[in-house]
Amino acid sequence: MNKIISLSGLFILLGCVQDSPNIQQIENMQFFIDNKKNEEIIEIEPGLQYSVMVNKESISETPKLNQTITAHFHGTLTSGEIFWSSLDTEPLKIELSKLITGCQKAISLMSKGEKWIVYIDPSMAYGESARSGIPSNSILIFEIELIDFF
Numbered sequence: 217m218n219k220i221i222s223l224s225g226l227f228i229l230l231g232c233v234q235d236s237p238n239i240q241q242i243e244n245m246q247f248f249i250d251n252k253k254n255e256e257i258i259e260i261e262p263g264l265q266y267s268v269m270v271n272k273e274s275i276s277e278t279p280k281l282n283q284t285i286t287a288h289f290h291g292t293l294t295s296g297e298i299f300w301s302s303l304d305t306e307p308l309k310i311e312l313s314k315l316i317t318g319c320q321k322a323i324s325l326m327s328k329g330e331k332w333i334v335y336i337d338p339s340m341a342y343g344e345s346a347r348s349g350i351p352s353n354s355i356l357i358f359e360i361e362l363i364d365f366f
Contacts, residue, residue, distance in 0.1 A: 240353040241353070244263075244337060244338065244353065244355055247294060247335075247355055248262070248263060248265060248335070248337065248355075251265055251335060252265065254267070256268075257335075260321055260322065260325070261321070262337075263318075263336070263337030263339055263340060264318050264321055264322065264334075264335070264336060264337065264340055265334070265335040266322055266332045266333060266334045266335065267332065267333045268330065268331075268332055269331040269332060269333060269359070270329065270330055270331035270361070271330060272327040272328070272329055272330050276327040276328065277327070277328075278324055278325055278326060278327060279312050279323060279324055279326070279362070279365035280312070280324070281311075281312050281313040281320060281324065282311065282312070282313060283311070283312055283365045283366060284309060284310065284311050284312070284365065284366055285308075285309070285310060285311075285312050285323060285362065285363075285364070285365040286307050286308070286309045286362075286363040286364040286365065287302075287307055287308055287323065287360055287361060287362050287363055288302050288303055288307045288308070288359075288360070288361040288363065289301065289302050289308055289358055289359070289360055290302070290303050290358065290359040291356055291357070291358050292356075292357045292358075293350070293351075293354055293355070293356070293357070294354075294355050294357065297349075299347075299348075299349035299350050299356075300349065307361075307363055312324065312365070316336070316340065316341045316342070316356075317340040317341075318334065318336030318337070318340035318341055318356070319334065319336070319358065319360070321340070322334040322336075322360065323360060323362060326360070326362045327362070328362055328363070328364060328365070329362070329363075330361070330362055331359065331360065331361040331362075332359070332360050333357065333358070333359050333360075334357070334358045334359075334360055335355060335356075335357055336355065336356045336357075336358070337355060338352075338353045338354055338355065338356075341354070341355075341356045342354070342356075
C-alpha cells in the first residue's frame with residue numbers, strides 16, 4: 217500500500233514539473249490581457265502588442281523583410297531588467313528578416329522616425345530557449361526607434 221501511495225505522489229510531482237511551462241504560458245497570457253486594457257496599447261495579433269511613443273503624422277513607406285533597417289533597440293523583461301540596449305552605442309543595422317518574428321512583424325508596420333514600445337510573446341521571440349540575460353519563455357519588451365531602411 218505504501219508503494220502505491222509513493223508512486224501516486226511521484227506521478228503528481230512529475231505532473232507538476234511538466235506543467236511548469238504551462239504556468240508560465242498562463243502568466244504570459246494574463247500579461248497580454250491586462251496590457252490590452254490600456255487604451256494606448258494596439259494589438260497586432262495575440263501575443264504581439266505595441267504603443268506609439270513617436271508617431272509620424274502621415275503614413276509613409278514601411279520596411280520589407282528583405283530590406284536592411286537601422287534602428288535603436290532597448291530590450292527589457294517584464295521585471296524591467298535590461299537584457300540589451302543600443303541606446304549608448306551605435307544603432308543596429310540588420311536585415312529585417314534576421315530579427316525575431318515579433319520584431320519583424322512590428323517593424324514592418326513602422327515608418328521612418330517612429331518610436332514604439334513593442335511587447336512580444338515568447339512564441340515570437342526565443343520560446344523555451346534561454347539566451348544571455350533572457351530566461352526561457354520570457355516576454356520581451358522593446359523600445360524601437362526606426363531610423364532608416366533601404
